[in-house]
Amino acid sequence: MGYRVTPGLHRQIAKFGGGDVTSCMNCGNCTVTCSQSMDSGGFPRRIIHLLQVGHREKLEESLEPWLCYYCGECSDTCPRDANPGEMMMAARRYLTSRYDWTGLGKRFYTSATWEVAAVFLVGLFVVALFALFHGPVVTDRVELNTFAPVKWVEIGDWIVGGTLGLILLANASRMVRFVMRPEKGRKIPLSLLFGEWRTFVANLALQKKWRECEGKKTRWLKHLFLVSGYVTMIVLVEIFLRDFQTDEIHPVYHPTRLFGYYATAVLLYVTGDFLVERLRKRGPIHKFTEASDWIFLILLFLAALTGILVHGFRLAGLPLATYTTYVIHLAVVASFLIVQVPYGKWAHMLYRPLAVYLAAVKQKAKESSGRMEEAA
Template sequence: MAFRDAALRYGRGNWKAQQGRLLQLYAQGGATVSVRVDPGLHREIHSFGGHDVELCMNCGNCTAVCPLSEESGTSFPRRIIHLLQVGRADKLAQTADPWLCYYCGECSESCPRNANPGETMMATRRYLTARYDWTGLAGLFYKSAAAEIMALVLVGLFVVALFLVFHGPVVTSHVELNRFAPVRWVEFGDLVMAAVLTFFLLTNASRMAWNFMGGSQLLKISPLVYLQQIPTFLVHFFTQKRWRRCGSERSKRRWLTHLVLVSGYLSMLTLVLVLLRWFQTDEIHPFYHPQRLWGYYATGALLYATVDFMISRWRKAEPIHRFSEASDWIFLIMLFLTALTGIIMHAARIAGLPVATYVTYVIHLAVAVPMLVVEVPFGKWAHLFYRPLAIYLKSVKEAAATRAREAPAAAVEA
């Protein structure tokens, strides 16, 4: 603790001296190259959960033990910690390195200073998510659990209010869910919500791409290169396969559980956004019907994975779950409650309990809609999109560089 306090005092009291030395490093041939630094960046990272940045002395041990450092092609994760310490927020936004980390925990477990570089990388991803977001809501929600919970509650109350005003006939003699909540209107609401969330997510992602690709430089790359690398994005979005290269059996098990969670989430999203008219029906199909089996799989996957992750976070048994922010818990709890209320509503419908079905249906949507509205563009969910996007943009950069090197040789041969 004494080391930590000393590092904090040094970071706060001697920043100007650090900044001056940084500028002298860039002096060549008598000329000084100015660089933009953010003296408060290390304190900003504190608010996103990176509490031990100042403890790192750049020994390089984390890079030596990281299974992905050689593949990443940089001194990873040491370089990111260095950028945080010297306040290079601009450089931080231009690198994919924070998104290439899957938090296997090898670096944190072997750090001689207990600087927890794995958690610093996690905090950096939260910081970047907030930086990409032009609304400012992501930063607000990450820094204030009360604000995030309030947003979830307000959206949930809005959903309840919609049903109180616009619900259909309440048939109590038997279950008629599609009269109480006409599927065409629910489907319309789903599509509107999907369009709004896609707008926020893609506009934030465009800010990420603009920073990462060097601003207008992204327009100088052939559209063909972007198209050729799309499979890279899709593979990493659906599989997160680089996680398996972290090496340890523990990491591979975590990857598999995460894959189950993503498959359950995407299954449920497909059922309610694309196949809602097939999925929300008053007809009770046999247990073995694809509609029910697919829904059971999605629910089981979400419940299993969220409970597993919550238990691990509670026990703090693994490095990836040793430190938890409020946003981590809120995301898992909302996913768990979405799946739980959905299966309870389904059980009430199968049992022929009309009032219970209608009430739990409203409760289910009052949980699921806020989870999507708040978490997809502004919360924990966003990393599912930003990570494969970073890998995709990195591959675009590398492919464009390769084409640029090969072009002169091809011209000479011609």
């Protein structure tokens, strides 16, 4: 198929944090040092070249940006200090905006004003809802479910979760369509598509391919704990909310309290650690921080912090503090979910394992096609 060139693509990428891609002279040092490049056609060099010459459609079809886990070795050893790792990060941001059918992803990634405004608007909307429709304010004791009936909060959870899920699925389908575009005309057996489901699940749950990167596994482990904490909290809120948000004080060994404490501790520790590392610019991945990176971490940290404060005020028997902090907590959580899940770094949780899965499917299809041609 023919490809059109997009003049100025490198300038567009710069808006996503990629720096000056023309500083790369394609020496290939980054490809040699990358432990992931062996089975993916030589990235990051190939991706940087696509950015330089303006091959937007080929970039959309590429999986390599999602197979890079930004260990930073390529940036550390680049003889021209071109920061190829950051260019790959910018390519991921750009691709996220291309998958997004609403156009909001591009706005949020290229304009801090847009993203901050969206966060505040969503938060203010939640506060306004409580100001207008909250239940009776009981002040002689804590009755959170009287102030915010759990059934209405639960319905709100389902509406937001369902809407975001549909947006993510639509974005993921666009990703699949872009990536599989070169395979048009080649029949891929359903047995092959379903046969690689373990690859998707393993990388969704454990980011298994990340472990192939050389060096310490500390960052992988932190991300694993972060995801486990986030998923635990989602399960508690979406499935067990009636046990989680209750006026009955459960014993400390109750499952909802234990899992809630685990999720909160993990979210606070890991996001706090990431914030400190970015402030200190520790390691190549933290040398360059875009507004979207700060907003993601700050919102996630505040969501966990306000959540545990609600719990603490409730145990202490402080009604007004509990209700006020609860409203702030939901405002932060709603802002995080609506702004970050479909459009921000949270979406990487879906796109990365999907990319590994699609890479495996394409490789198996290529091998199968080769065997059929040889047999013919």
